[in-house]
Structure formats: C-alpha cells, structure tokens
Amino acid sequence: MSRFFSSYYRELTPYTPGEQPQDMPYIKLNTNESPFLPSQAVKKAVAAEIDKIPLYPDPECVSLRHAIASKYGVSLNQVFVANGSDDILNAAFMAFGNPETGVAFPDISYGFYSVYQALHHLPAKIIPLKDDFTINIEDYVHCGAMVVIANPNAPTGLALSLDEIERILKTNRDHVVLIDEAYVDFGATSCLPLLQAYDNLLIVQTFSKSRALAGGRLGFALGAPELIADLSTMKYSTNPYNVNRLTLAAGKAAVEDDETFQHNCDVIARTREETMIAMKEMGFSMTESKANFIFAKHDGIGGEELYLALKAKGILVRHFNDPRIVDYNRISVGLPSQMSTLVAALREILTERNAL
Numbered sequence: 001m002s003r004f005f006s007s008y009y010r011e012l013t014p015y016t017p018g019e020q021p022q023d024m025p026y027i028k029l030n031t032n033e034s035p036f037l038p039s040q041a042v043k044k045a046v047a048a049e050i051d052k053i054p055l056y057p058d059p060e061c062v063s064l065r066h067a068i069a070s071k072y073g074v075s076l077n078q079v080f081v082a083n084g085s086d087d088i089l090n091a092a093f094m095a096f097g098n099p100e101t102g103v104a105f106p107d108i109s110y111g112f113y114s115v116y117q118a119l120h121h122l123p124a125k126i127i128p129l130k131d132d133f134t135i136n137i138e139d140y141v142h143c144g145a146m147v148v149i150a151n152p153n154a155p156t157g158l159a160l161s162l163d164e165i166e167r168i169l170k171t172n173r174d175h176v177v178l179i180d181e182a183y184v185d186f187g188a189t190s191c192l193p194l195l196q197a198y199d200n201l202l203i204v205q206t207f208s209k210s211r212a213l214a215g216g217r218l219g220f221a222l223g224a225p226e227l228i229a230d231l232s233t234m235k236y237s238t239n240p241y242n243v244n245r246l247t248l249a250a251g252k253a254a255v256e257d258d259e260t261f262q263h264n265c266d267v268i269a270r271t272r273e274e275t276m277i278a279m280k281e282m283g284f285s286m287t288e289s290k291a292n293f294i295f296a297k298h299d300g301i302g303g304e305e306l307y308l309a310l311k312a313k314g315i316l317v318r319h320f321n322d323p324r325i326v327d328y329n330r331i332s333v334g335l336p337s338q339m340s341t342l343v344a345a346l347r348e349i350l351t352e353r354n355a356l
C-alpha cells in the first residue's frame with residue numbers, strides 16, 4: 001500500500017478471481033465460463049463493427065437494450081446494461097445500499113458481495129446457510145436491509161423457488177431485493193414473472209456464463225424503471241461508456257441467436273447430469289446443482305488435495321478456503337469430452353489413494 005492510499009479504503013480486501021494461468025494449456029473448469037465458441041452471428045457482428053472502433057459507443061446502449069427488452073418481454077426503460085454483471089452489482093450496492101440498514105446476503109455465496117459491501121462501507125448482515133447449504137427463507141423475511149441472493153447460489157448451485165423469492169420481496173417492500181441470476185439459464189427458474197408486481201426487485205444476469213461472452217464483459221439488469229434510472233445515475237457518475245462497441249454488437253447478436261443459446265444451455269445441463277452420475281459412482285457427494293458447475297466432495301481425499309492433484313494433470317477447478325466448504329471443489333461443466341477427461345482423471349487420483 002502506498003502512503004497515498006486513501007484512509008477511506010485502507011481496510012479493503014479485494015476480490016480474488018479464479019486463476020487464469022498462462023504457463024500451459026489447461027482444461028479450465030474453474031471460472032464457470034462457457035466452453036463453446038461464439039456463434040457465427042456473434043463473430044459477424046463483431047467483424048462488422050470493428051471499423052467504427054474510433055468512435056465512442058452509444059452510452060445509452062439502445063439497440064442492445066431493445067434486443068434484451070424484446071427477448072424478456074419488458075420495456076426499454078426496465079433494462080440496464082453494464083461492463084459485466086460485476087459492474088452492475090457495484091452500481092446496485094452503491095445506489096441501493098443504505099448506510100443505516102446495510103445489506104444482507106448468505107455467508108456462502110458469490111465472493112464479490114462482501115467486497116462491494118465493504119467498498120461502499122455498508123453494514124453487513126451475513127446470514128449463514130443451513131447445514132445442507134440451503135437458504136432459510138425465514139432469515140430474510142422482514143430483514144430490514146437490501147437483500148442480495150444468487151439464484152442458483154454459487155458455489156452450491158442450489159436454487160430457490162419463485163414462491164420463496166416472492167416471500168422475500170413481499171416482506172421487504174422498502175428495500176431492494178437483488179436476485180443475481182448469473183446461472184439461471186442452466187435449469188433454475190427466473191423470477192422475471194415477479195418483475196411487474198414488485199418495484200423492489202432487481203434481476204441481474206450476465207453474458208459470461210450461458211452466452212459465451214465472458215471476455216466481452218457484459219451484464220444486464222431488469223427492474224422497475226425507477227431502479228434502472230438510479231443505476232443509470234451511478235453509471236453516468238462513474239463511466240458512461242462502460243460497454244464498448246464490440247461488446248454491444250456481440251451482445252445483441254448473442255441475444256438474438258436464441259437457437260444457439262438454448263442448444264448450448266441444454267448441452268451443459270445434460271453434461272452436468274451425466275458427469276454427476278459418473279462422479280456419484282466414484283463416491284462423490286454433490287449438491288443438486290442447477291448451475292453450470294458441480295459442487296463436490298469425496299471422503300477419500302481433501303478438497304485442496306484434489307484440486308492440486310487435478311491441476312497437476314492439467315485440469316483446473318475452483319477450491320475455496322472457507323472452512324465450511326473446504327472439503328469441496330467447484331467444477332465448471334465443460335464440453336462432454338472435457339468432462340470425460342475429468343472423470344478419467346478423478347478415477348486415477350482416487351485409485352492412487354485407494355479411495356475408490
């Protein structure tokens with residue numbers, strides 16, 4: 001830390017992204033990216049846009065927002081887009097996190113929530129998941145704070161029902177309830193049907209997981225026009241051109257190409273189920289993931305030991321040091337061929353340890 005670093009931020013512990021090592025080619029199953037190539041439509045759209053790169057992009061992102069609005073059946077003023085959903089989470093914590101009441105979120109969830117909460121100096125209400133890693137809805141009823149929940153949750157993959165989310169919305173009318181649907185396309189239910197009835201609901205989604213654009217950095221939020229206007233105020237107070245021209249073009253093409261999107265999501269969901277069956281036969285216990293990852297542990301090997309053994313074989317998965325989940329690894333669902341390689345590697349590792 002330099003001696004110039006603001007005292008306002010001195011206590012900050014930044015987010016640790018999953019590793020992106022460049023030393024050798026790995027099978028990357030550690031950051032929940034899409035294993036698919038961009039569609040032809042996306043490639044074409046980006047190529048067609050490149051000559052305009054000397055010019056600033058549309059700060060209102062109108063044509064992309066139109067495409068999202070029509071896909072999800074909402075109006076233009078209910079759609080906000082930003083440089084990845086992280087950018088949206090940051091704006092939302094800034095806009096809707098109240099310094100008196102703060103923000104509530106589960107103890108085991110997306111690691112960035114506690115970073116944004118600390119960044120914006122908000123009181124935190126960190127609510128433990130139950131022992132089986134499910135969310136106890138009653139903990140969030142009348143909780144008196146902004147609520148942030150990933151649905152499905154990460155890294156557990158467990159999803160809430162619409163009724164459960166509605167109960168949180170109903171009992172927290174004076175606070176924003178942010179539902180982070182980064183993984184919703186792989187088998188959970190979106191709370192989009194609740195959008196018109198609840199002006200405190202903010203749905204956040206990303207193009208990074210189900211739409212194969214993690215490197216493009218694009219996220220979007222759906223909510224009441226007033227919430228969207230507030231996010232826009234934050235954007236115009238920080239970085240109005242936060243979504244670049246190539247990403248706007250890629251995102252629009254990706255939203256309009258519903259066939260590729262559906263196909264890719266179906267393949268991931270099917271591959272997840274097939275991989276889980278194979279892992280179950282090997283003795284892994286896993287949560288009932290509705291996401292594009294598997295959350296698994298094995299009695300015959302520690303979480304970190306398994307992570308390191310896989311890495312030595314060129315397969316990256318994500319291990320977290322949090323004591324509640326230290327026995328687990330989060331394994332992104334890749335292509336069927338990558339998952340076959342994973343299953344074979346797991347079998348070797350367990351055999352070597354007489355744990356099969």
Ligand SMILES: *Cc1c(COP(=O)(O)O)cnc(C)c1O
Nearest residue numbers: 084085086110150182206208219
């Ligand atoms: C990956 C992820 C994000 C961030 O997505 P970006 O759009 O790439 O910034 C947000 N929330 C959750 C729960 C995620 O897993």
